[in-house]
Each structure stands twice: as C-alpha cells, then as structure tokens.
Amino acid sequence: MSQxxxxxxxxxxxxxxxxxxxxxxxxxxxxxxxxxxxxxxxxIGYQLYIQHQPDVIVMDLSMPGRGGITTIQRLSSRTNKARVLVFSMHEEPIFAEHALLAGASGYITKSSAPEVLVEAIERVAQGEMYLGNDIAQKLALHSVLNNASTGIKNLSTREFEVFRLLAEGLSTTDIAAQLAVSHKTIANYYSQIRQKLNVNNTAELIRLAIRHGIVKI
Structure with a gap:
C-alpha cells in the first residue's frame, strides 16, 4: 500500500x-x-496526465479517437506510476479483462452506487487494485465458463479496440482515421482478428461480438 x-x-x-x-x-x-x-x-487525457501528474485517472473506455484501453496501455508503457480507474458502461467481463491487462488499476461500472466510485478512487490512490462487486462476480464466473475457442481473450489491446469498432459498424477507413493510423495497418489488424476469432467476414465478426456482449442490439 502506498502513502x-x-x-x-x-x-x-x-x-x-x-x-x-x-x-x-x-x-x-x-x-x-x-x-x-x-x-x-x-x-487529450494522455497529454493532461503528463502535464498534471494526477494521483488517479478516472477513465471511460468508449471515446472518440484513442479508446480507453489503448490509452491505458500507452500510459502504462510510459510509466508504472499511472493509476487508472476505469468507470465504464460496459458490464461484460471481457472489457474488464482487457483493461486490466492493459494496465488499469481498477474497474467499476457506471451502474455502481456513488459511494463505490469514491471508495474505488481512494483504494486505487493507495496503490491497490479495485473491482466493483458486480464486475468481480462476472469475472469470476467468466473465468470458469469461458470458452477459449472464441479467441477474444487472446486479442491484443489494439486488436480488441479494432474489433470493438468493427463490431459497432465502422469501416476500416473510418477506424484508421479515428485511431490516426494508416488504412493498411487497420487492414492488417482486421486480418489478424478474423484469424484469431475464426470468422470469415465482418458479419460473422459482428454476430460474435453481439453474442459475447461486446456490442448491444
């Protein structure tokens, strides 16, 4: 525990x-x-972290441009002092798994009671890991029931971000513009994602995402 x-x-x-x-x-x-x-x-969050060096970053995941998971990984690559508490509408355990793998220190959902957010900030500031009760229970169940053949858990942080955007209906051109990378880079990610998920096209990818709660219908 940190001072x-x-x-x-x-x-x-x-x-x-x-x-x-x-x-x-x-x-x-x-x-x-x-x-x-x-x-x-x-x-902007990344730049403001460098400028202000806050004790805790309270961050959403789904945002325009660089998403939360990619930003968490970028912060973690820069310093081991960045303490990120994810506060997200996503209640599916796969989002929490990827956020924690990217370097987040905690994950709570926006359905949490207000006092949970305050407690989570305090605990993360002390150097602890913090999971809301709802997401912790889902993660535990997911670890027992998870079917490794889906391949979703094996996606890299950037692959998961591209997967999510593809599942939301964005084209590879749109994703390239949003993430500020080349179309060729996204096309390569798309190919790798299809291979890891064992899907043949975007329609199958979207159906898989819906089935696992990555996107809603």
Missing part, C-alpha cells in the same frame, strides 16, 4: 461533458478529493 498525500488529485477522462459534470459534483463533495483536469478523449 497517499491529500487531497487525492484526479483527472477525469470521458467524452460526455454532462457525465463529467456529474462526476465533478460527486467528487468535489469529498474534501479529500480534487479534480485537477478533465479530458474528452484518450489523446
């Missing part, structure tokens, strides 16, 4: 300004918590 200096300094990263305003009202009621900056996407 914590108060107030705990927090960076909020979420693309919805109304949602961030709600977080701010909740967090600022706590005298020992302080929001030092806000970002609307992962790229």
């Amino acid at each position: 914590v200096n108060y107030p705990i300094r927090i960076l909020l990263v979420d693309d919805h300004i109304v949602v961030r305003a709600g977080y701010r009202r909740l967090i600022e009621r706590q005298s020992h918590l302080q929001i030092v900056a806000e970002a609307s996407n992962g790229e």
